Amino acid sequence: MDASGPVRVALLGCGVVGTEVARLLLTDATELAARVGAPLELVGIAVRDVAAPRDPVVDRALLTSDAEGLVRRADVVVEVMGGIEPARSLLLAAIEGGASVVTANKALLGQDGPTLYAAADDAGVDLYFEAAVAGAIPLVRPVRESLAGDRVTRVLGIVNGTTNFVLDRMATDGLELDQAVKEAQALGYAEADPTADVEGHDAAAKAAILASLAFHTRVSVDDVHREGILAVTAQDVALAAETGHVVKLLAVAERVADGVVVRVHPALVPTGHPLASVRGAFNAVFVEAESAGELMFYGRGAGGAPTASAVLGDVVTVARHRVLGGKGPVESSHAALTVHPVAEALTRYQVQVRVDDRPGVLAQVASVFAGHGVSIETVRQARADGDQADLLVVTHTARDADLAATVVDLAELPVVRAVLSVLRVEGA
Numbered sequence: 001m002d003a004s005g006p007v008r009v010a011l012l013g014c015g016v017v018g019t020e021v022a023r024l025l026l027t028d029a030t031e032l033a034a035r036v037g038a039p040l041e042l043v044g045i046a047v048r049d050v051a052a053p054r055d056p057v058v059d060r061a062l063l064t065s066d067a068e069g070l071v072r073r074a075d076v077v078v079e080v081m082g083g084i085e086p087a088r089s090l091l092l093a094a095i096e097g098g099a100s101v102v103t104a105n106k107a108l109l110g111q112d113g114p115t116l117y118a119a120a121d122d123a124g125v126d127l128y129f130e131a132a133v134a135g136a137i138p139l140v141r142p143v144r145e146s147l148a149g150d151r152v153t154r155v156l157g158i159v160n161g162t163t164n165f166v167l168d169r170m171a172t173d174g175l176e177l178d179q180a181v182k183e184a185q186a187l188g189y190a191e192a193d194p195t196a197d198v199e200g201h202d203a204a205a206k207a208a209i210l211a212s213l214a215f216h217t218r219v220s221v222d223d224v225h226r227e228g229i230l231a232v233t234a235q236d237v238a239l240a241a242e243t244g245h246v247v248k249l250l251a252v253a254e255r256v257a258d259g260v261v262v263r264v265h266p267a268l269v270p271t272g273h274p275l276a277s278v279r280g281a282f283n284a285v286f287v288e289a290e291s292a293g294e295l296m297f298y299g300r301g302a303g304g305a306p307t308a309s310a311v312l313g314d315v316v317t318v319a320r321h322r323v324l325g326g327k328g329p330v331e332s333s334h335a336a337l338t339v340h341p342v343a344e345a346l347t348r349y350q351v352q353v354r355v356d357d358r359p360g361v362l363a364q365v366a367s368v369f370a371g372h373g374v375s376i377e378t379v380r381q382a383r384a385d386g387d388q389a390d391l392l393v394v395t396h397t398a399r400d401a402d403l404a405a406t407v408v409d410l411a412e413l414p415v416v417r418a419v420l421s422v423l424r425v426e427g428a
């Protein structure tokens, strides 16, 4: 780019998000140029199949299957192809060639963010990724930049729209999980293979990115405790409603004494909590910081146009830096805090056990909790079939490892017929 010339933008990917990025770059070119201080010139769009049908907004003359060659011709590289390779190598090549990069690729950043952060810092170029967590919601930048002078203590939120839609449908119409997933697929929320969403991989990658930024450390997706929603039944959701809760797939990243714990799992959220009212495919994230207190971010976490909005915000910022000078935050200098296993997490639990309904049983069950130092907050008993009863035990805050040991011992108690469900309770 010469001092007065356009900023050359390469687009890697022209799918759900890439098409909308191309649309905004072309249709809003004049406004974007005014905001950047120079025109943004889309110099090419890398795709797998140049012959495939495309939205008419896409100028077919810009399509290429030579992504490597395209990267060499750009000042700003926008990666919306997804996956680990070739996205990783292309971004590293762009950075080494002196281009600024913008990516929406949470899978890549969750797995190998530190390599990219270090490469960008060494090369003195920008690496921006607002769209990688919670789509359209401005969340990455507030956590990465606006809260850089504060101490974040906890991040708690719904970062996967597909699973929120599924759990919402189970709650509102009593659908079983597989019915709700089919509905999500029919509406285009869930992919044909919904594994990344329902098994929590997508949320875990986002949790790793958020935790790394919030705590100025390095958290990889492999450090994140992950449970998806596949074990959640319509009965769990109905029982939650009876006790004044909803079931949500939560990402939780929190400081513990000398480190952090990062986890993704279904949890009970009280109906009065703001996260409980996040419906459909929306996302919402709570951030707690020592001085700022509680902050909440809410909006669309996915979709072509919403995600493209976040991508374009980053493109404008990094392009401005190239035109006017300046650079975004440095990420590679952070200290590595210990990432503890979920066993060290502290939270409340709801445990449902089917027991023999006879004298002394409650005392035996309570003594198992007490034996592991887990304090019981409430117990509710409901009649089950025959001479059995279902106990619903809610604990005070306990260590995850102690609760897990309690559940193992409960299952071995002769008066316990089955441990029916164990769910964490968050946001109380």
Ligand SMILES: NC(=O)C1=CN([C@@H]2O[C@H](COP(=O)(O)OP(=O)(O)OC[C@H]3O[C@@H](n4cnc5c(N)ncnc54)[C@H](OP(=O)(O)O)[C@@H]3O)[C@@H](O)[C@H]2O)C=CC1
Pocket (backbone or CB within 6 Å): 012, 013, 014, 015, 016, 017, 018, 046, 047, 048, 049, 050, 052, 065, 067, 079, 080, 081, 082, 083, 085, 086, 104, 105, 106, 107, 131, 132, 135, 301, 302, 303, 304, 307
């Ligand atoms: N969809 C969403 O709502 C959101 C997506 N994201 C992230 O944005 C990224 C893109 O997602 P999305 O638009 O949905 O993905 P799509 O699958 O719709 O599009 C991927 C695009 O990348 C191209 N592509 C894939 N592999 C290659 C390759 N090896 N070489 C060249 N081109 C390639 C495809 O080409 P072709 O068209 O020829 O197949 C396609 O145009 C992902 O990282 C995703 O996680 C983030 C937030 C929300």
Ligand SMILES: N[C@@H](CC=O)C(=O)O
Pocket (backbone or CB within 6 Å): 134, 135, 159, 160, 161, 162, 163, 189, 197, 202, 301, 302, 303
């Ligand atoms: N699959 C994700 C969308 C992209 O981030 C979701 O359902 O939230």
